[in-house]
Amino acid sequence: MNKPTTLYIIRHGKTMFNTIGRTQGWSDTPLTKEGEEVIHYLGLGLKEVDFKEAYSSDSGRAMQTARIILQEHQKGAAIPYGTDSRIREWCFGSLDGGYDGELWGVVPRILAFNNYEDMMTNRISYKELANAIIAADTANWAEPYEKIRERVWSGFEDMAHRREQNGGGNVMIVSHGLTISFLLSLIDTSLPMQIGLENGSVTKLTYENGQFTIDTVNDTQYIDNGRAISLER
Known part of the structure; x- marks a missing residue:
């Protein structure tokens, strides 16, 4: 067994x-x-x-x-x-290696939130997160x-x-x-x-x-x- x-x-x-x-x-x-x-x-x-x-x-x-x-x-x-x-x-594409504040500064704005805390309070989905990272990535490497x-x-x-x-x-x-x-x-x-x-x-x-x-x-x-x-x- x-x-x-x-x-x-x-x-x-x-x-x-x-x-x-x-x-x-x-x-x-x-x-x-x-x-x-x-x-x-x-x-x-x-x-x-x-x-x-x-x-x-x-x-x-x-x-x-x-x-x-x-x-x-x-x-x-x-x-x-x-x-x-x-x-x-x-x-994270072009955001790889950058300071956390860059990633968690730009992603909430793309999703129309004021800041990281506001974004997390509203419980975004992982799909929304992935799409926002792609939008922020200037190198087109994000998945x-x-x-x-x-x-x-x-x-x-x-x-x-x-x-x-x-x-x-x-x-x-x-x-x-x-x-x-x-x-x-x-x-x-x-x-x-x-x-x-x-x-x-x-x-x-x-x-x-x-x-x-x-x-x-x-x-x-x-x-x-x-x-x-x-x-x-």
Whole structure:
């Protein structure tokens, strides 16, 4: 009998751009020293979870995060690990690499809101957000909503389905804040946009017969547990 299939979806560790308030998207910076430390704690907190396989996006910050976690895991060297470009962050086109204030300054105006807070209070849809990013992008690199939806859903669903077909169990996946939030909205349309997922937080999903169930969102207890383990050493 198959075990349940559970995805442990992790937002990558804190990066240089996260620290100075720049939009990353498909651009990339490495984890800071503090970011690495938190992910080491996360790895300690997850070290006894029986992961059957592990994945990350192909962005450097996600791969760096995955490697640190697997280094701390008691079976890390034996856990198959691969990358998948489908679970990358959204592409912000010409706004990639700019300060967050540029992205969250222009997008609300395009959507006829006074500011970011006004926009979030009115609970815009991810489709509206994607269309506004395309309108703001002067390089024509930003992705249409339909393309983001197809790649994000197929990426996570393929991983879950593959594990279910191979006996179930736990899968570790390192992805990105907006991508994880967007995936949750595809599972439960009543959820608000959750752009503020913490670096290193764990969002747990159960997958059975083609259906996802959301167990926990933005859980930082594994970091706390790992910090406690570190202090005991």
